[in-house]
Amino acid sequence: MPSTASSAAGRLFARITVLPAAVVAAWLLVAFPLLLADRFAPLPAVLLGVPAVAAAGYAVWRWTPAPPERDPPRWPLAAVLLIAAAFTAVQLAHHAETLVIRRDPASYAQYTVWIARHGGLPIPQHRELIAGDLPGLGFESLAYYEVGDVIWPQFLAGAPLVFSIGFWLGGPGGMVLVPPVVGGLAVLVFAGLAGRLIGTRWAPAAALVLAAALPVQWAARSTYSEPVGQVLLLGGLALAFDALSRRTGLRDRWGVPHALAGAAGLAFGLGLVVRIDALRDLLPVVGFLGLLLLARRGQAVPMALGLAAGLGYGLVAAFGLSRPYLEHLSDSLNPLLVxxxxxxxxxxxxxxxxxxxxxxxxxxxxxxxxxGFVLVLLLMLGFAVRPLVLPEYGHGDQATADFVGQVQALEGAPVDPDRNYGDQSLYWVVWYLGLTAVAAASVGAALLVRRILLRRDPQWVLPMMVLAWSVATTLARPAITPDHPWASRRLVVLVLPAFVLLAIWLLAWAARRIRELDPAGARSRLGAAVVAAGVAAAAVPTAAASAGIMGYRGDAGSVAAAERLCATIPDDASVILVDGVGHYYGQLIRGMCDVPTAAADGPDTVARAVEGIRERGRTPVLAANEREPLEYYAPSGDRIEHPFHVRAEQDPSTLTRPPSGAWPFEGDVWVLVLPGRQ
Structure with a gap:
């Protein structure tokens, strides 16, 4: 019989490592309806969100059972907490300030700024505060769609709802500190899943390898949605494990296992509030619910209800608040819906x-x-030889092709703009985890599939269904611009965790087999050596690949520059963007400076817009990427200011090798404040 102390240690490990998923899910349950009602503000969020989070945390703390491991020690929990804390500290030290929209993180950041300040969507254009329906004015910018007389942001609301907490506490500077914290929580949740499936003693090794992976660190430094998605989906798998650890029948009275099953389904479903890709990742959960029903397991119904509730939130978030984005994705989304x-x-x-x-x-x-064993190995072999026999071409738009051609030229690679590199997706995983870990994970997956079909490891059925499906579909069709580290986003939520989990499982399996052969003799020492060598073979290449992004902070100085820019623009201003500045800075000025903003298509439109602003009793402000366009409107140049001036580093772009080092980032906004109505 396990001792009381060891049982307490195991249960404490299980509780702490699943708590982040319960907290994030509870927050989204409250925050999203507030957003829909245009009431997403600190006071209602605190009054409703804090009790919901406290109740969810208390319930999970009470209900979570100890892992089914004999005599779990105390040190694994201390080790995984230390790894998660170190991960968080490193990402906080290197956190980015991506506010200027060029890629996705700044889009999420500006989404966060708007809803945290205004409490709802859509974003009004405020034409009536500029020049009415003057032809030649545009309100759309990168990742922000002009629809009628409003503007809709591109992505889903889940991550901005979480990042808003940081904005309320510390403004834009507080907002950009939230992703590293969420990333550390994701590492902790992954350690909990590994401890449940493999054993708590193996959780630190799994957490260490995942935390060292470049894409996982990189995604936690900027306002990306992937860390939030990790917390929910990996946490859902851990909650499902806990729910199914006790057998109940379909007609049994509902109790703790049913509550945990409902929480697992809810966490899964709420993943769709964060990422539209979750719709694909959750398909295996539907099939698993069918298996639970066939097995007459009582957890099937509450898990299905929780999943339906979470997906309901997600569908409203997608089709209610992100419809233009879904229309942009229609070529891939419509087949997915079918x-x-x-x-x-x-x-x-x-x-x-x-x-x-x-x-x-x-x-x-x-x-x-x-x-099943052979099929898994053949599938991985197919992904390995795919670039040699089925190289992929085509991007779907000319802008991406032009960009790919530019990066090819910079790398010295053959310039072929139509090459999309999606066929090399398995090689991307090798870049970031190393060949040894990928090979071990492939063998581990094959062995586990065989054992599952022999009905020897039922606890692995749901994790393998979800993880294997996500790996196969993501590697088959990454569906992303193929430059790195940007393309590595596709690997963060489930693909890299799957490879790490399976590689560590194989290592644990091998160590057990060696100990079984000779529990007290030389083979026991051999087993320890195998474990040490295996962990090193996985962790060292992973850490080495991460060294390329460790020395810089992306867009550093942008928060202070944005604050200077907003201080330069009067409160009663209406801003006209006179050149390409609107493409990247339109929503930043509109949202962070809280002033009506529009882009003009030429000097005549600028002149008419300035007159319209004056007629409305407001102050006209012109903004541009460079000083010269503004000199046309202020020949003396004495009122032209340069408040947004950032010289920093940004993430590089590579196509044929892992990313290393940084590219320069130059951010400029020149401002001309014109006199108001005379």
């Missing part, structure tokens, strides 16, 4: 057809487990 309907219908039909027989007995087949 696939979702097909999976739901197929699961219902197969569950009904197999209801009397129960779960198929795959262990009675002589060839099926072996076939």
């Amino acid at each position: 696939l979702c309907g097909g999976v739901l219908a197929a699961t219902a039909a197969l569950t009904a057809a197999l209801w009397r027989r129960g779960v198929p007995r795959t262990d009675r087949s002589r060839w099926l487990p072996a076939a």
Whole structure:
């Protein structure tokens, strides 16, 4: 029998490592309705959000069972807490200030700024405060869509709802500190999942390797959605493990396992509030619910209800607040929606057809487990040889092709702008984790599939369904501009965790086999050596790949520059953007400076807009990327100021090798404050 102290240590590990998922899910449950009601502000968020978070945390703390491990020690929890804290500290030290929209993080940052200050969507254009419906004025900018007389941001609301907490506490400077904290929590949740599936003693090794991975560190330095998605989806897997650790029947009275199952389904579903890709990642959960029903497990119904509730939130977030973005993705989203309907219908039909027989007995087949083992290895081999036999071409738009050609020229690679490099997706994983870890994970996946088909590891069924599906679909079609580290976003939420988890599982399996051969002899020492060598073989290449991004902070100085820019613009101003500055800075000026903003298509439009602003009793302000365009409107130049002036570093772009070092970033906004109505 395990001692009371060891049981307490195991339960404390389980509680702490699943707590972040419960907290984030509870926050989104309250925050998203407030956003829909245009009431997302500190006071209602505190009055409703704090009790919800406290209740969720208390419930999970009370309900979480200890892992089914005999005599778990205390040191793994201390180790994973130390790893998560160190990860957070490193990312805080290197956190980016990406406020100027060139890629996704600044889009999320400006989304956060708007909802944290204004409490709702859409963003009004305020034409009536500029020049009415004057032809030649545009209100759209990069990642922000002009629809009628309003503006809609590109992405989903989940991550900005979380980042808003930092904005309320410390303005833009506080907002950019939240992603490193969320990233550290994601590492902690992943350690909890590894401890449940492999054993708590292996959780620190798994957490260390994942925390060292370049894409995981990089995504936690900027306002990306991936760390929030990690917390929810990996936390959902951990909650599902806890829920299914106790057997209940379909007709049993609902209790703690049912509550945990509902929480797991809710965490899964709320992933769609954060990322539209979650719709694809969650398809295996639907199939798993069918298996639970066939097994007559009582957790099936509450998990399905939780999943439906979370997905309901997500569908409203997607189709209610991000419709223009979905229309932009229609070529890939529409087939995915059809696939979702097909999976739901197929699961219902197969569950009904197999209801009397129960779960198929795959262990009675002589060839099926072996076939599953071989199929996994063949699939990974196929991904490995794919660039040699099926190189991919085409991007879907000319701008991406032009960009790829420019990066090819910078790298000295053959210039072929149509090359999209998606066929090299497995090589991307090798870049960041090393060949040894990828090979070990592939063998581990094959062995686990065989064991699952032999019905030996039921606790792995749901994790393998979700992780294997995400790995296969992501590697098959990354669907992203292929420059790095940007393209590595696709690997962060589930792909890299899957490879790390499977590699560590294989290492643990090998160590157990060695100990079983000779528990007290030389082979025991051999097992320890194998473990040490295996962890080093996974961690050292991963850490070495990460060295390329450790020496800089992206867009550093942008927060202070934005504050100077807003201080230069009067409170009663209406801003006209007279050159390409609007493409990158339009929403920054509109949201952070809280003034009506529009881009003009030429000097005549600028002149008419300035007159319209004066007629409305407001102060006209012109903004440009360079000084020269403003000199046309102020020949003496005595009123032209340069408040936004940033010389910093930004993430590089590479296509054929891992990213290393930084590219320069130059950010400039020149401002001319014109006199108001005379």
